[in-house]
Amino acid sequence: MADPARKADVTEPFVRLVDLVGADLNDVNDLIRERMSSEHAPRIPAISAHLIEAGGKRLRPILTLAASQLCGCTGTDHVKLAATVEFIHTATLLHDDVVDESAQRRGRTTANILWDNKSSVLVGDYLFSRAFQLMVETGSLRVLDILSTASAIIAEGEVLQLTTAHDLTTDETRYRQVINGKTAALFRAAAEVGGVIAGASEDKIAALATYGNALGTAFQLSDDYLDYGGSAEALGKNTGDDFREGKVTMPVILAYSRGSADDRTFWERAVGKGNWQDEDLPRALSLVRETGALAETLEQARTEIAMANAAMEVFDDSPLLSALRDVAQFVVDRDS
C-alpha cells in the first residue's frame, strides 16, 4: 500500500458495500463483543479482542449480511450468523498463527507471541464453541449443517496444506482443495447461510453459494499472484513471503510444471528443500513471469470472478447487487 490515495480509490466498492450493511454491521460488532466475554476466564476476551478488534476487514460477516439483505431478510438471525462466521474465522486465525508460528498479523504482534501457544489454541476452541452456540440460537438445522460442514472442510484443508508445504508433487487439483479449505469454504458458507436464513428460493441460495465460493477462490489465487509481485511495478514489501516459506502455490505449481530441467532443479532446491538465498527471489520472480505461470494464476482468478458474477444474474438489479459485483471485480484488480 505505497499510496494511500490510490488505496482509497481502489477499495471504493468495498466501502460502498460496508455502507449498505453498516447498521447491521454495528449490531454484529456489539454481539461479537458480548459473546466473546467469559465470566471466569478474563484471558479469553483479552485475546479475542486483540485479534477481532485489530481492524480486520470483516469481509466474511459482511458477505453474510449482504446476502441476507439481498434476499429480504427480517429479524436478527442474520446478525447472529454474521457473528458466527467471524468467530469461526477468528478461531482459525488463532490456530493458524500457532501452526505457522507467525509473529505478526494485521500489522500487530500475534496472540501466540503476546500470550502463548496454549492460550491461542484454547481461546480458538472457545470461540469455535461460541460460534456453534450462536448458530444453534437461530434454530436452523440447515444453517448448522452448512457451517459444521464448512468447518470440517477448513480443518481438512489446513491439514492438507501442512502436507503440501515444500511438496512439488502438489498439482493444481490438490492445490485447489487446499484453497477450498483455506478460503473458499467459509466464503461460500458465509454467503449461503445469508440466503438460507432469509428464506430465499433454492436458486438464489445456490447462486449465493457459487458467488461466495468463487469469490473466496479468486481472493486466494489473487493473493498468490500478488505474493510473486503481481504486475511488475507493484512489488510490495511482502513479495516473496510464500517463496521463502516454501509454500507450493499456484504460480509455483504452474512454473514448475512448465519449467526446463534447470528450472525444476532450482525450484526443488529453493522451495522443495527450502534451501534458498536472497538472490534466488529475483530468479523465482522471473521464472513465474517467463513461463506465463503468473499471468495464468491471475487468469484463473478472473475466471472465478466471471462465474461469481454470472451466478448473481438470478437477482434483480440493486445498489447491493452492484456493490457485490464490484467487490468481486476489485478482488482481481487490486495491486496489493
Place this chain on the structure above:
Amino acid sequence: MADPARKADVTEPFVRLVDLVGADLNDVNDLIRERMSSEHAPRIPAISAHLIEAGGKRLRPILTLAASQLCGCTGTDHVKLAATVEFIHTATLLHDDVVDESAQRRGRTTANILWDNKSSVLVGDYLFSRAFQLMVETGSLRVLDILSTASAIIAEGEVLQLTTAHDLTTDETRYRQVINGKTAALFRAAAEVGGVIAGASEDKIAALATYGNALGTAFQLSDDYLDYGGSAEALGKNTGDDFREGKVTMPVILAYSRGSADDRTFWERAVGKGNWQDEDLPRALSLVRETGALAETLEQARTEIAMANAAMEVFDDSPLLSALRDVAQFVVDRDS
C-alpha cells in the same frame, strides 16, 4: 495397576456396564472409524486412530449409550451422539497434549510428539467439526444446544486452568469451575443428551444431567486424591505428577489454607514457584495427609457420588441402573 487380578476385580462394575451397552458400543466404534476418515488428508485418520484406538475406556460414550437405553431409546441417534461425545473428548485430548506439552498418554507416545503440534491442533479442529456434523444429523436442536454449551464450558475451563497453575490464591470455588470445565461438563452433557434423544421426561433428563455432572466431578476429585497417593499403601508410579507440574488441585488448596506459616512457605516455593527437589514430595504427601486435606478431597468426591445416586432414584430398578450406580461407587473406591 500393580496387580492385574485385583484390577479385574475392582473394575467389575465397569465391565458389567460395557456388557450391557456392548452391541451399541460396537456400532459407535464403527461410526467413529467411518467418520474420522478424510478423503484428502490421510494424516487425519492416522492421528485420530492413534489416539482413539489406543484403548481408552470410552467412558463418556458409554454414559450416553447407558442413559439413552435407560430411557428406552430406539433408532440410531444415540449411537451418533455417543460418537459425537467421543470425538469432542478426543479433540480436547489432542489440544490438551499440545497445551501441556505431554509426551505420553494412555501409555503411548502422544501425537504432538509422533507428528507435531500443528497436526494435533488441526486434527483436533477436524474432529470437533465432525462431532458437530454428527449432532446436526440427529436433528435435535436441544442436543445441539447442550453439546455446544458444554464445549464452550470445556474450553473456558481449560483457559481457567492455564491461569490457575502455580497460583495458590486459587480457592475451592475457582477450582470447582476448573473441574467443571475439565471433566464434569462433558460427563453431564454425555448423560443428558442420552435422555433427550430417547425422548425421556424432564425429571429423568434432569436426573441424568445431575448424575453425569456428579460422576465427572467425583472422577476428577478422586484423580486429585490418587495423585497424592490416596490410601498410604497405594502409592503409584504417577504419585506426585500434579505436584511436580505445579497444579493447584483440591488437596493442595485445602492443605495450603489449613497450613502453618512454614507449610505455606513450603507450598509457595514448591508449587507456587515450581522450585522443588525430589525430597519435597514426601513432605507434600505428609502435609496433605496431616492437615486432613487428602481425606477431605475424597470425602467431597463421595458426597458427589451420593448426589449422583440419589438423583437416579427417579428410575426403576434394572441391571443397567444397578451398573451405573456401581460404576459411580467404583470411581471413589478405586485405588489407582
